[in-house]
Amino acid sequence: MAFDKTEVEKVAQLARLHISDIEKDEVTGRIKDILALIDEMQSVDTDAVAPLAHPLDMTQRLREDDVTESNRRDELQQLAPEVEAGLYLVPKVIE
């Protein structure tokens, strides 16, 4: 599958990563190599194989609908880059 600089730009945008023009060639080359390694698996016919999402053949456990957490806002917001009036601040959100 073709992977070029345009793809890198598209994917970097999806992943919210900034890749400078200087880096772009190197990154594209590296990713191409990795994709070549990955593409080895295309050699096997897996039409009749069911995907395995998880090594555990188990089902989801459920939690009782009980409140177990208490308000730790002030402590947890110590970790934040910027807060005001109990809110996390970010550059203006434009919808």
Added chain:
Amino acid sequence: MEWEAVIGLEVHVSLSTNTKLFSGTASIFGAEPNTEANIFDLAMPGTLPVLNKEALRMAVKFGLAIDAEIGKRSVFDRKNYFYPDLPKGYQVTQLDFPTVGKGSLTITLEDGSERQIGVTRAHIEENAGKSLHEDFHGMSGIDLNRSGEPLLEIVSEPEIRNAKEAVAYLKKLHVIVRYLDISDAIMAQGSMRCDVNVSIRPKGSTELGTRTELKNINSFRFVEKAINSEIQRQQYVLEDGGTVIQETRRYDAERDTSSPMRSKEFANDYRYFPEPDLLPVEIDDTYIEAIRATLPELPDAKSARFVSEYGLSDYDAGVLTATREMAEYFETVARSSGDAKMAANWVTGDLQAALNKNNWDLAESPIQAERLTRLIQRIKDDTISGKIGKTVFEAMLEDGSDVDQIIDSRGLKQVTDSGAIESLVDEVITNHPEQVQQFRDGKEAVLGFLVGQAMKLSQGKANPGQVNQLLREKMQ
């Protein structure tokens, strides 16, 4: 050209669990910002989700109520996008294997006719937080209290044909989730939200036109207006030889127009994949049947039963089953008073009027079921007349004391003492000799006038039947 609209609704209802979908943080509307946002809800590194039992039960309950297929194996997926109100950078939802599959519900239109609307699916997912746009020196504030609350997203088939049907569908969903007690479904608080997909096509065509999605509609009334305005807009575009662009539009109720929204994701590629922090949810028939056994009687069934059991009109039965609370209120009064028709008249008439006038919920009304029952009993046992009943009812709105006490203290008791009635009748006969003569000459109609005079003398408290009978006897 005549056009036909094709409308599909995606309705989100907040499930009224105590805690969030995947964490033990309380989930209550209106808390101080970020006081209901703990380590998992903030997507602290290393935290993991565990599914809330109650959210699953509520989703299954909804599925059973709309006769849907229940997914015995449901799988959660990650929907990836960046947004400040989405702490993990992905929303956990159900893509290919939702808990609720195909079902349907019946809507009743204004002319009384019914239509089945298919429900494609209903899946469980997490709510996002809120971005507050008031200015914090050029920045936005993020409140994550709502983040991770359980939602049920109910997706309809594109079978709705006009705005009125859409509203009827939405109202039906509203009443069902409230009957099931799985959501408050208050549109103004966002516990019920609705996105509308609209396209139009020439009438008779079977092909679908390009659809747009309308967001940000927060009342039943606006749903109708927004759809009509979008149908109109698409019609203008097409009739002008233009093409409808597939996009998401934000509805502005004040200006009754919509405008395209800036896309959340550059190319809108959500990169869904199975959520590896959760395992498939498996449920069996025993589990499903146990939930089925808890299903309340639903509005349609209740309404039909009210018609057959209590002899109500379809209309009254419909009004009385509009909410579960109203239906239960009515039924309590009907059963304990032993007069369903009278109960229905009072509830749909005076009570409803009082609620509307005072903007009360049924629960806030000073006239609870046992008080209305007592009032009806007093009419039926002739303590008061039906007409005086209205006076007593008005008094009960102001005065919380016992019904009998109100009747007594205000002297509203009906006069049934034959001696007292006899003297009233005598007085009327004496005062109106001319009319008495007319009656004796065979003019029956004059009796009504004489009864009226006697009632007036009694200030409405005399038993009209007794007055009537005695007048006849005395004038013969």
Added chain:
Amino acid sequence: MIEKTVAELSASLSRGDISSVELTQAYLDRINQYNSTLNAFVTVCEESALTQAAHADAARADGLTSPLLGIPLAHKDIFCTSGIKTSCGSKMLNNFIAPYDATVVSRFNDAGAVMLGKTNMDEFAMGSSNETSYFGPVKNPWDTDRVPGGSSGGSAAAIAADLCAMATGTDTGGSIRQPAAFCGITGLKPSYGRISRWGMIAFASSLDQAGPICKSAEDAALMLNAMAGLDTKDSTCADVPVEDYMADLNNSLQGLRIGIPRQHFAEGLSPEVEQAVREALGVYEKLGARLIDIDLPNNHLSVSAYYVVAPAEASANLSRFDGVRYGYRCANPVDLEDMYKRSRSEGFGDEVKRRIIVGTYALSAGFYDAYYRKAQKIRRLIKQDFNAAFQQVDIIIGPTSPHTAFMLGAKTDPVAMYLEDIYTIAVNLAGLPGMSVPAGLANGLPVGMHLVASDFAESRLLNVAHQFQLNTDWHRLRATAFEEGH
């Protein structure tokens, strides 16, 4: 004293030969002496360690006995430790003081162990050499010009240089076993779901598993006893009864069927490593085991499948690092997009960004089936290979790594680095328990022997490893420069 195993130290502590405070101080002194050379620890908790040690001594005086009481340990810096910086080897979390304890951490606390500090690691556990750490590479105690392996390189080096008695690690594709092999120590990756992942910063959720890094199989059993078991906070933590992993250590290996995968002794394996592992297999034969050649026909696809599954899961797991609620935020963002992109690009290192790009690409529209779904199918084939093998044999043994520790800076090509884990990765994809134990030296560097058992057969795995260590001394061997008193 500091070179002793947990089992031995535990005996000394209960005899009163030494106190936990003395022992803790001895390790702290050693960290002080050697950490500047090795860069194994990123955080040392001197004060709290001594307090914990004093508590352990007091508890022992009160009659409490527990095998890990007062034993000094180090946690890989991927485990959240309440009130203590938890950086995951990344600039992104350089300022992150975890607000809670990982379950693994609480369990060691409950067992009375003493936490000396947090160990260095590849950034977000993405690496096989510890060179991707924001805090600089860890050095291999056997040769400080060489890598210790990764991603749990700090824990492995700390054990190999006796900077602690036991350490925790995590293993997504070989991150416990490969550094254990490179540093000449013992490392166990339990079955997926055996140990809670709560509080362990996620790399690839369906592959990550915590495990012990230590000096012997017996120590691994002691640690696993404390770490294993159901945790309701982790939905993927298995509700499988926990055995006493000490109970079967001394079972005889008479009649044990050992599978030798042809694919693990093929092209690419260094002859010296092969020789050491073959000699180790000879020890097993003497103990009554039978060697049976087996096939793992899809093993060669494990690296390909892994480099879809792991980056895909990672690409989503690392989306939470957005500069909003914690962690690094770039200076003066001009708008929201700029904040996201610069915070993430400045906060993550190159390898992490590469994997996010690969994972995002593999999940993106039009590629999902060809990559992610395909990899999940290969994953099933790999699991089936192991299932078939365990019909014939009780345990599978081969080399942990194709060669011994390589030079720092030797592998600049990511693909070459990825192929380091060619023998270990399939075990993660299948969710099986795997272990690396020292099996000799090749050109003066340790060689790791890789043991794999079936699902939740940790007892068998530990038994087989322990019997080897009863009959060899490779696990006691230390690099001359770090022998006690040196």
